[in-house]
Amino acid sequence: MGIGRYLQQRILSFKYSFEGIAAFLRTEPHARVHAVATVLVVAAGFYYGLSASQWIPILIVIGLVWVTEMLNTVVEKIMDHLSPDYHPRVKWIKDVASGAVLVAAIIAAITGALIFIPIL
Ligand SMILES: Nc1ncnc2c1ncn2[C@@H]1O[C@H](COP(=O)(O)OP(=O)(O)OP(=O)(O)O)[C@@H](O)[C@H]1O
Numbered sequence: 001m002g003i004g005r006y007l008q009q010r011i012l013s014f015k016y017s018f019e020g021i022a023a024f025l026r027t028e029p030h031a032r033v034h035a036v037a038t039v040l041v042v043a044a045g046f047y048y049g050l051s052a053s054q055w056i057p058i059l060i061v062i063g064l065v066w067v068t069e070m071l072n073t074v075v076e077k078i079m080d081h082l083s084p085d086y087h088p089r090v091k092w093i094k095d096v097a098s099g100a101v102l103v104a105a106i107i108a109a110i111t112g113a114l115i116f117i118p119i120l
Contacts, residue, residue: 061108
């Protein structure tokens, strides 16, 4: 594959990835909740003038919550597509995927509390 064609493919992959983010935001009510929470936390971060060492954990946990929520949504969609009927194995898969979001949310809440409570 020539370099031009390779770059063209990479640009196309980015385009599809952005389409995925847009589809997630457009179709999932959870995504809008995360978007509002992200805007509020980032606004609070600017308002209270967080340092770089405070921003880094905040940005990491924001990313952790977005990534787990997006992958959890993908797992739900895959299972609904492949196995629309009730099945205990589907329950296990969906519950564990949703548990991953909860783990991320708890870590994010603790991180936010450790950084913002002393400032407030
Ligand atoms: N096909 C199925 N077989 C067995 N259990 C299921 C099935 N579909 C859903 N469940 C159960 O219902 C729960 C919620 O699944 P659902 O796909 O409705 O996700 P949701 O309500 O959008 O969840 P979330 O709030 O995590 O996005 C699952 O965690 C699982 O316990």
